[in-house]
Amino acid sequence: MSIYSRILGTGSYLPPETVTNDDLAARLALDGIETSDAWIVERTGIRERHFAAAGVGSVDLGEHAARRAIDAAGLSPQDVDLIVVATSTPDMIFPSNAALIQARLGCPGGAVFDVQAVCAGFIYALSVADQFVRSGMARNALVIGTEVFSQILDFSDRGTCVLFGDGAGAVVLGPSDTPGVVASALHGDGRQAGILRTPGRVCGGKVTGHPFLEMDGQAVFKQAVHVLENVAREVLGKAGRSGDEVDWMVPHQANIRIMLHTAKKLGIPPERVVQTVAWHGNTSAASIPLALDTAVRAGQIRRGQTLLLEAVGGGLTWGAALVDY
Ligand code: UT7
Numbered sequence: 001m002s003i004y005s006r007i008l009g010t011g012s013y014l015p016p017e018t019v020t021n022d023d024l025a026a027r028l029a030l031d032g033i034e035t036s037d038a039w040i041v042e043r044t045g046i047r048e049r050h051f052a053a054a055g056v057g058s059v060d061l062g063e064h065a066a067r068r069a070i071d072a073a074g075l076s077p078q079d080v081d082l083i084v085v086a087t088s089t090p091d092m093i094f095p096s097n098a099a100l101i102q103a104r105l106g107c108p109g110g111a112v113f114d115v116q117a118v119c120a121g122f123i124y125a126l127s128v129a130d131q132f133v134r135s136g137m138a139r140n141a142l143v144i145g146t147e148v149f150s151q152i153l154d155f156s157d158r159g160t161c162v163l164f165g166d167g168a169g170a171v172v173l174g175p176s177d178t179p180g181v182v183a184s185a186l187h188g189d190g191r192q193a194g195i196l197r198t199p200g201r202v203c204g205g206k207v208t209g210h211p212f213l214e215m216d217g218q219a220v221f222k223q224a225v226h227v228l229e230n231v232a233r234e235v236l237g238k239a240g241r242s243g244d245e246v247d248w249m250v251p252h253q254a255n256i257r258i259m260l261h262t263a264k265k266l267g268i269p270p271e272r273v274v275q276t277v278a279w280h281g282n283t284s285a286a287s288i289p290l291a292l293d294t295a296v297r298a299g300q301i302r303r304g305q306t307l308l309l310e311a312v313g314g315g316l317t318w319g320a321a322l323v324d325y
Contacts (some may be wrong), residue, residue: 005133005141005173006180007325011068012293013061014280015052023048024162025168028155035158045256049165049281051150057091059100062146062169065289066101069170075140080172082138083109084129086121086145086285088314089152093202097146110138117188117194119252119313121145121285122169122322126309127184129173130321144170145285152198153267154212163254165281169289182306183238184321186232195219196314203214210223220259224312228262231320232310236266237324241306243267244250246322248301251276252311253287274300284313300323 006137021037028035040046052178070077085098092100098112104190111132119126122145129141146168153161173180199237200211228251236242244264251259263273276291283290288309295301310320 003134004176004179004181005272006170006178007131007175007323008140009069009071009073009175009272010169010171010289010293010296011065011070011072011169012290013064013165014050014075014262015056016063017051017053018048019051021046021162026305028112028158031156032265033156033158034322035162040162042124044163045277046163046281047278050167052148052166056148058089058148058168059091059097060085061148061166062097062101062144062170063104065146065168066142066144068103069142069172072175073172075172077105077107078192079140080107080142081229082106082129082141083110083112084125084141084143085105085114085199086117086125088115088116088118088121088198088284089148101144105196117313117317118315119190119254119282119284119287120311120315120319121313122242122288123309123319124186124312126321127319130181133173133175139175139250141173143173144168145287145289147286149213149284152211154215159217160213160215163218165283167280167283167286167290169286169293171289171292179324182322182324183235184319185234185238186319186321187227187231188315188317190315192223196316221255223316224254224258225261227312227316227318228258228310229265231318232262232266234309235308235320235322241322245306246272247305248274248295249308250274250288250292250295252313253280253291254282266318295297295303
């Protein structure tokens with residue numbers, strides 16, 4: 001009997017429009033706001049990001065990524081009996097992105113739902129789907145991270161609008177006799193909700209509150225370096241492994257300084273850290289599956305290797321997973 005889940009295939013999708021730091025600086029300059037490629041690269045490692053065209057939503061991006069992951073798994077949409085979507089930028093208040101993507105793909109009537117844990121969303125969704133497959137509640141689970149953060153950015157706030165981009169990534173998990181997802185750990189601290197949030201909501205037919213992303217960057221930075229190291233050590237401990245046994249760290253791509261600092265603390269050298277932040281920016285819940293699929297398709301990540309995934313995001317929420325790929 002299968003008691004584990006493993007990754008059968010990965011996929012990702014980026015909308016075609018690329019926005020470089022210089023493009024963004026020119027756009028902000030029109031409103032008298034100063035930023036520069038040098039500042040953005042030095043503080044974050046970001047060089048460019050992709051923005052979805054008007055009218056394109058996270059369901060569109062997620063559908064593309066999902067189709068690629070299902071193909072890579074050698075399955076068809078009929079084989080998928082669970083869809084978990086991690087997103088903070090869904091197409092609708094309801095139904096969920098998972099339901100909308102299920103209809104587009106033509107998957108049969110298994111469970112479909114979204115998980116909202118912002119940038120830690122993919123780790124949450126992966127862990128939830130892992131429990132479903134391990135328990136036999138589902139056989140083949142599609143786990144998607146998809147975001148259009150460009151649609152909630154305040155372009156008058158240079159402290160946040162230069163950081164984020166759009167994209168989607170997906171994996172298919174299936175049952176296995178040997179571990180795949182070896183261990184995962186999830187955490188949250190709602191007392192810190194105020195340091196990273198999009199507080200607007202729809203009420204009585206109107207948007208009330210500020211419907212744009214707000215962040216106290218320094219406060220998040222301080223928390224991030226602390227909780228990421230701890231949660232990474234927690235999953236390594238659960239799995240009985242050390243940093244030396246990690247072939248690839250696949251971190252949430254928010255800031256190169258945070259990523260490399262955490263890796264160093266764990267004894268993982270920079271050349272074993274998958275780094276896509278320069279080209280994708282921070283794509284929130286999409287960033288880990290996007291980075292994972294990019295490294296798989298580039299031939300960097302290979303079957304049999306051990307991966308450490310970790311992320312922190314609004315909530316605060318954070319988590320990590322150790323995966324034998
Ligand atoms: O995905 C969820 C998790 N999120 C994160 O992990 C983000 C964590 N935080 C960060 O990555 C960093 O805090 C930032 C990249 C957001 C900011 O970097 P920082 O080194 O913490 O810069 P800062 O906020 O302390 O700002 C330093 C200076 C300030 O000017 P003064 O007060 O020193 O004159 C800012 O006004 O840089 C200024 N600044 C900018 N200058 C040019 C802020 N944004 C910009 C900008 N261009 N885009």
